[in-house]
Amino acid sequence: MRCNVDIVNIAPGDGRYDAAVSSYHHGNLREALVQAAVVLGREKGPDGIVLREVARRAGVSHNAAYRHFADRDELVREVARVGLDELSAAMQARVKRVRVTDPVARARRRLRETGKAYVDYAIAEPGLFATAFSVVALGELDGPYEHLSAALDECLAVGFLPPEKRDGAELSCWAGVHGFSMLYGTGPLSEAPKKERDADLDRLLDRIDDSLRG
Amino acid sequence: MRCNVDIVNIAPGDGRYDAAVSSYHHGNLREALVQAAVVLGREKGPDGIVLREVARRAGVSHNAAYRHFADRDELVREVARVGLDELSAAMQARVKRVRVTDPVARARRRLRETGKAYVDYAIAEPGLFATAFSVVALGELDGPYEHLSAALDECLAVGFLPPEKRDGAELSCWAGVHGFSMLYGTGPLSEAPKKERDADLDRLLDRIDDSLRG
DNA sequence: GACTGGATGTGGACAGTGACAACATAACGA
DNA sequence: TCGTTATGTTGTCACTGTCCACATCCAGTC
Numbered sequence: 001m002r003c004n005v006d007i008v009n010i011a012p013g014d015g016r017y018d019a020a021v022s023s024y025h026h027g028n029l030r031e032a033l034v035q036a037a038v039v040l041g042r043e044k045g046p047d048g049i050v051l052r053e054v055a056r057r058a059g060v061s062h063n064a065a066y067r068h069f070a071d072r073d074e075l076v077r078e079v080a081r082v083g084l085d086e087l088s089a090a091m092q093a094r095v096k097r098v099r100v101t102d103p104v105a106r107a108r109r110r111l112r113e114t115g116k117a118y119v120d121y122a123i124a125e126p127g128l129f130a131t132a133f134s135v136v137a138l139g140e141l142d143g144p145y146e147h148l149s150a151a152l153d154e155c156l157a158v159g160f161l162p163p164e165k166r167d168g169a170e171l172s173c174w175a176g177v178h179g180f181s182m183l184y185g186t187g188p189l190s191e192a193p194k195k196e197r198d199a200d201l202d203r204l205l206d207r208i209d210d211s212l213r214g
Numbered sequence: 215m216r217c218n219v220d221i222v223n224i225a226p227g228d229g230r231y232d233a234a235v236s237s238y239h240h241g242n243l244r245e246a247l248v249q250a251a252v253v254l255g256r257e258k259g260p261d262g263i264v265l266r267e268v269a270r271r272a273g274v275s276h277n278a279a280y281r282h283f284a285d286r287d288e289l290v291r292e293v294a295r296v297g298l299d300e301l302s303a304a305m306q307a308r309v310k311r312v313r314v315t316d317p318v319a320r321a322r323r324r325l326r327e328t329g330k331a332y333v334d335y336a337i338a339e340p341g342l343f344a345t346a347f348s349v350v351a352l353g354e355l356d357g358p359y360e361h362l363s364a365a366l367d368e369c370l371a372v373g374f375l376p377p378e379k380r381d382g383a384e385l386s387c388w389a390g391v392h393g394f395s396m397l398y399g400t401g402p403l404s405e406a407p408k409k410e411r412d413a414d415l416d417r418l419l420d421r422i423d424d425s426l427r428g
Numbered sequence: 429g430a431c432t433g434g435a436t437g438t439g440g441a442c443a444g445t446g447a448c449a450a451c452a453t454a455a456c457g458a
Numbered sequence: 459t460c461g462t463t464a465t466g467t468t469g470t471c472a473c474t475g476t477c478c479a480c481a482t483c484c485a486g487t488c
Contacts, residue, residue, distance in 0.1 A: 061467050138402045168417035179393025188352045203382035211425035
């Protein structure tokens with residue numbers, strides 16, 4: 001008879017595993033493992049997601065995870081998905097908060113906020129951001145990518161972005177904010193003071209704005 | 215009496231260790247270790263630089279490296295330096311090859327080649343590029359950064375880049391090419407066809423050019 | 429020319445890791 | 459009720475980075 005810790009013993013929306021008592025079977029181990037892995041990924045990045053430590057934190061033996069994930073990589077991918085979801089949500093929330101009426105100014109502002117949200121998330125959550133991009137394939141990026149596409153479509157619709165520049169615009173914008181995120185997040189500029197970083201980000205977003213202007 | 219393999223037993227420019235015969239003492243182990251580590255880093259990235267494998271390839275026991283490097287990290291940093299040197303050299307070589315006489319066209323072209331060289335190196339050598347940026351501090355980036363600065367100075371001098379845009383121009387350019395390199399090098403776009411990648415790179419460099427124009 | 433001290437390389441150990449196999453227990457369905 | 463299956467555990471393996479004690483060799487001194 002073993003005593004497991006009783007974190008996340010309730011499967012949300014799934015009545016089968018509602019026993020919150022300690023027992024041989026955890027009840028909702030998969031979720032508990034993912035949550036523990038997310039904590040580690042958030043704190044230490046992809047390499048910090050150590051299977052045995054995750055199991056320890058879920059109060060379970062070192063091999064239990066193999067009943068729910070084929071290998072470590074599959075667990076890391078789950079964490080990456082969480083990071084991408086958070087990133088996507090952060091972008092959407094930021095864009096929704098824009099209160100500008102002039103159509104052109106509004107479109108430009110939404111694109112800028114999209115980029116700002118991307119970078120802000122990367123810097124606020126370097127571990128999860130790195131985990132996300134250590135693993136992700138293009139198909140899983142739908143959320144963030146769609147937000148960027150929508151912002152660019154709006155810039156096109158209001159006449160700010162000329163049609164001949166629409167092709168590949170996602171990529172040039174994405175590259176800019178992604179590079180900034182890497183350089184300042186976990187890269188060579190990660191020790192730079194916040195003040196300087198903010199100024200650099202503003203200028204970067206200004207240049208992106210310039211680059212799209214007709 | 216042990217038989218070490220006889221790779222890099224000649225210390226370049228150092229006559230003291232010119233015995234190329236096998237012996238207990240390697241002769242130029244530090245260099246041999248760095249070279250083996252560079253090979254691993256080139257093939258598999260920073261995580262592929264495994265101390266014991268490096269030692270194996272240098273024909274030496276698993277602990278020998280500790281006479282030359284404090285720990286694994288110090289060896290990885292050496293590999294990073296090699297990567298940065300190669301990157302810097304690639305940028306310089308590319309810029310030197312520009313044959314354009316018109317001053318403005320020449321300045322723009324040199325900036326473009328600077329960026330192209332950066333991305334090309336990142337994609338040709340994803341392992342070393344990732345190793346370099348897994349470790350590097352700002353101070354060690356002098357080479358590549360100076361080349362970019364010089365190209366931007368030239369754009370300013372010939373009147374293409376307006377003075378009010380000069381501040382922070384390094385960063386917006388760097389972010390763009392760095393982000394592109396990450397996305398296409400080891401990131402979510404690494405599986406994309408070369409044709410598409412080339413088109414995207416051209417458009418990115420076009421947009422950077424646009425963004426600096428007065 | 430022998431001796432010795434410091435530099436360099438070796439062998440053995442340890443804790444930590446991802447993974448596999450065999451076993452234990454609980455839940456579920458006939 | 460009983461076996462089948464899902465889930466968790468223990469034990470083990472190969473591999474890693476790092477530390478320790480020891481071996482070997484080179485260089486400079488008597």
